[in-house]
Amino acid sequence: MKIGYLGPKGTFSEEAVIKYTQGVENCEVVEFNTIPEVINCISNSLCEEAVIPIENSIEGSVNIAVDMLINDANGIMIKGEVIIPISHCLISDAPVEFKDVHCILSHQQAIAQCREYISKKFPNAEVKATDSTAQAVLGVKSKPGVVAIGPERAAVIYGMRIIDRNIQDVKENYTRFLILSQKDWVVTGKDKTSIVFSVPNVPGSLYNALGVLANKKINMTKIESRPSRKKLGEYVFWVDIEGHREDEIVKDALEELKGRTDFLKVLGSYPKFK
Numbered sequence: 021m022k023i024g025y026l027g028p029k030g031t032f033s034e035e036a037v038i039k040y041t042q043g044v045e046n047c048e049v050v051e052f053n054t055i056p057e058v059i060n061c062i063s064n065s066l067c068e069e070a071v072i073p074i075e076n077s078i079e080g081s082v083n084i085a086v087d088m089l090i091n092d093a094n095g096i097m098i099k100g101e102v103i104i105p106i107s108h109c110l111i112s113d114a115p116v117e118f119k120d121v122h123c124i125l126s127h128q129q130a131i132a133q134c135r136e137y138i139s140k141k142f143p144n145a146e147v148k149a150t151d152s153t154a155q156a157v158l159g160v161k162s163k164p165g166v167v168a169i170g171p172e173r174a175a176v177i178y179g180m181r182i183i184d185r186n187i188q189d190v191k192e193n194y195t196r197f198l199i200l201s202q203k204d205w206v207v208t209g210k211d212k213t214s215i216v217f218s219v220p221n222v223p224g225s226l227y228n229a230l231g232v233l234a235n236k237k238i239n240m241t242k243i244e245s246r247p248s249r250k251k252l253g254e255y256v257f258w259v260d261i262e263g264h265r266e267d268e269i270v271k272d273a274l275e276e277l278k279g280r281t282d283f284l285k286v287l288g289s290y291p292k293f294k
């Protein structure tokens with residue numbers, strides 16, 4: 021089985037893939053350069069599965085991933101989730117003093133997770149976004165004064181130096197990744213379901229939709245709104261609930277929700293990450 025992820029080797033996404041595939045045989049990992057390419061590898065039939073970052077405990081959603089799953093990813097379902105701790109290092113090719121650092125490279129999510137650190141330690145440095153943290157680590161090769169923010173593992177793989185560790189603004193830092201495929205997962209009894217919907221622009225319509233879940237005592241574990249992209253001020257809601265779409269109670273709730281929403285898409289049911 022082929023599994024796509026955001027490469028090159030050494031990204032946090034690769035760490036998530038390693039965790040996800042522990043004990044699973046016959047997996048071949050395939051690197052892609054950007055998160056949209058990783059998502060598209062399922063629709064292009066390049067891979068059977070893909071692992072993408074979806075939300076972080078400091079910075080919140082990975083918007084590109086959320087928006088693609090809402091708007092573009094027809095035929096793609098969520099079949100699992102993996103959560104990993106995220107510890108960022110400051111990485112350079114050669115020894116460097118902080119005062120000589122003039123440029124910082126990293127993925128925009130990583131930059132956002134270290135915003136306070138960057139402004140405190142390097143108020144005048146240029147900050148440049150790369151497609152992944154491992155790409156940033158590769159980018160410091162033979163570049164004095166240029167440093168990367170990324171995983172320790174990437175520094176080790178590419179033979180770079182760690183200048184500082186655990187530099188994210190909140191020490192306890194986690195990112196949740198989703199496993200995508202053409203099908204979701206079977207009922208396990210400890211499941212979650214991700215749905216997206218929009219409601220009519222009239223008073224109480226979101227309350228009305230969420231009331232379906234409240235009445236059936238279905239626990240909601242996440243709600244997030246994203247712009248509908250159709251009109252300013254119009255939103256689509258992403259909601260995670262406990263239970264599988266084939267559980268009677270969830271099935272009924274989804275049926276009822278159809279009648280209270282303008283648009284409803286079930287992104288998939290999958291086992292909760294332990």
Ligand SMILES: O=C(O)C(=O)C[C@]1(C(=O)O)C=C[C@@H](O)C=C1
Binds near residue numbers: 030127
């Ligand atoms: O650049 C990487 O290493 C990634 O795997 C991407 C990513 C993300 O987009 O959230 C994954 C985990 C961290 O939150 C930072 C970056």
